[in-house]
Amino acid sequence: DAMVIQNPRYQVTQFGKPVTLSCSQTLNHNVMYWYQQKSSQAPKLLFHYYDKDFNNEADTPDNFQSRRPNTSFCFLDIRSPGLGDAAMYLCATSRDGPGETGFFGPGTRLTVL
Amino acid sequence: GQNIDQPTEMTATEGAIVQINCTYQTSGFNGLFWYQQHAGEAPTFLSYNVLDGLEEKGRFSSFLSRSKGYSYLLLKELQMKDSASYLCAVRNKTGANNLFFGTGTRLTVIP
Numbered sequence: 001d002a003m004v005i006q007n008p009r010y011q012v013t014q015f016g017k018p019v020t021l022s023c024s025q026t027l028n029h030n031v032m033y034w035y036q037q038k039s040s041q042a043p044k045l046l047f048h049y050y051d052k053d054f055n056n057e058a059d060t061p062d063n064f065q066s067r068r069p070n071t072s073f074c075f076l077d078i079r080s081p082g083l084g085d086a087a088m089y090l091c092a093t094s095r096d097g098p099g100e101t102g103f104f105g106p107g108t109r110l111t112v113l
Numbered sequence: 114g115q116n117i118d119q120p121t122e123m124t125a126t127e128g129a130i131v132q133i134n135c136t137y138q139t140s141g142f143n144g145l146f147w148y149q150q151h152a153g154e155a156p157t158f159l160s161y162n163v164l165d166g167l168e169e170k171g172r173f174s175s176f177l178s179r180s181k182g183y184s185y186l187l188l189k190e191l192q193m194k195d196s197a198s199y200l201c202a203v204r205n206k207t208g209a210n211n212l213f214f215g216t217g218t219r220l221t222v223i224p
Binding site (some may be wrong): 033035040041042043044045048088090092101102103104105106107109 | 117146153154155156157158161200211212213214215216217219
């Protein structure tokens with residue numbers, strides 16, 4: 001089935017140790033997003049790729065970077081995780097067009113020790 | 114920027130009807146979405162409104178008034194499995210379909 005896949009589902013890292021979260025999609029959608037969701041809070045958009053064009057939200061910390069080597073894959077790199085970066089990280093995809101909804105992956109729950 | 118408000122929590126009885134409200138302020142409105150999110154899981158799409166009025170989809174309906182910056186999600190014949198968070202999200206015209214979410218309403222369905 002066409003879907004959005006995130007690996008790993010659970011990631012534990014140490015304070016300051018770089019970590020990479022991955023997302024892949026079989027939907028062939030041209031837009032991919034990364035959201036951060038902390039407990040009992042709304043998903044917060046970090047950035048998105050429109051095809052190869054990277055778009056950063058103004059309040060996304062520099063500690064967060066992203067790569068999209070091809071249509072199917074997108075990575076979230078956290079260069080120096082802090083305790084405050086512990087959260088669920090959601091990848092989503094969509095086509096570009098009115099009414100196009102976002103399809104979310106299952107998320108990666110990041111724990112920072 | 115965006116400002117989206119929803120009640121934090123609601124409780125309703127199995128078999129009943131519940132209405133979850135959402136008010137929003139956004140620059141360049143381009144659609145409103147409702148998502149359901151069970152604890153520890155990803156949001157799943159429920160409904161989409163871009164024009165005023167009611168959209169019905171089985172037990173779930175969503176209403177939009179653009180002039181009032183207001184939407185609601187109506188859930189009928191509540192089931193225990195409907196216990197979840199319901200997220201209101203708006204899309205603005207800047208950027209490619211970026212969705213900005215409210216904090217969500219945690220609905221608890223009781224027997």
